[in-house]
Amino acid sequence: MMTCKDVERFLDDYLDGSLPFATRIRFEIHVRMCAECRPYIARYRRAIELGHKLLAEPPEGPASEAVPQELIDVILKSIDES
Amino acid sequence: MTGPARLSDPKRFAEVVKQYTGRLLATARRLTDSEADAHDCVQEAFLLAYRSRSQFEGRAKISSWLHRILVNVALERVRKRSRRPEEALEDLQPTFDERGCRVESQGPAPAEAQVLLERAETRTAVRDAIAHLPEGHREIVLIRDIEGKTTADAARELSITQSAARVRLHRARAALKRLLEPAMGVAGDKEDNKR
Helix, strand or coil, X not given: CXXXXXXXXXXXXXXXXXCCXXXXXXXXXXXXXXXXXXXXXXXXXHHHHHHHHHHCCCCCCCXXXXXXXXXXXXXXXXXXXX | CCHHHHHHCHHHHHHXXXXXXXXXXXXXXXXXXXXXXXXXXXXXXXXXXXXXXXXXXXXXXXXXXXXXXXXXXHHHHHHHHHCCCCCCHHHHCCCECCCCCECCCCCCCCCCHHHHCCCHHHHHHHHHHHHCCCHHHHHXXXXXXXXXXXXXXXXXXXXXXXXXXXXXXXXXXXXHHHHCCHHHCXXXXXXXHHC
8 A cells, every 4th residue: 555655656657647557547546545645645746736837938929028129139138239 | 041140230239129129118017016117127138138139140040039038038027136046946846645645625617817917917917926826936937938949958958957947847837826816815716617
């Protein structure tokens, strides 16, 4: 029987989908039965998503933000002077 | 024209500045507390990019390379301003009893990330938590979870073994989970608890 500590050890491989089949089944049985691991994993996963959504590169496409010309001018000037 | 060629001389670099300032500014606005800070970060990122342009080998897209520089500039600025020390990760790891059961009780399942990030406090908490991870742990979170590269890629970039990269990533993620508990404290998607 897998323990919470085992679940912790296998968690990243589980999220990557790289756990061997038999281990994944044992992992999922524990999580289904464990009232602490279920919310733990939900929160662990959410922490990863929060970081990704805040910091990841936005998808390709035209910039929707207004670009102040004076900012571009200041950047080009600082590069010229460097 | 290849990426490295576009960066090679000042005139072409100016085109890069004009093309990517809008995208970088959008990101900088999410990561800073004021418009002036956002502008400063974008300016500093382009200056750093210009000075280190010979290191750009063209394996990544120019936009991704610039994005990474900008994120590092913004996080560095957070660290310098807060004067808070790096987090002690040992205190932020989960604990287990002698039977291997979790000791600390978990809160309810959190709301969706997109919903949580609508709050400025959450965005600040996420930014600050990542900024204050120890350097090696912050780097692996940026490579794996932000840029979406593999553990093997991260290990190569950080010159560590894949096994060490896995351990480092897990400790960083567990610490972030703990640091972001207050931001996730609202009851949300109950479906996560049923999975």
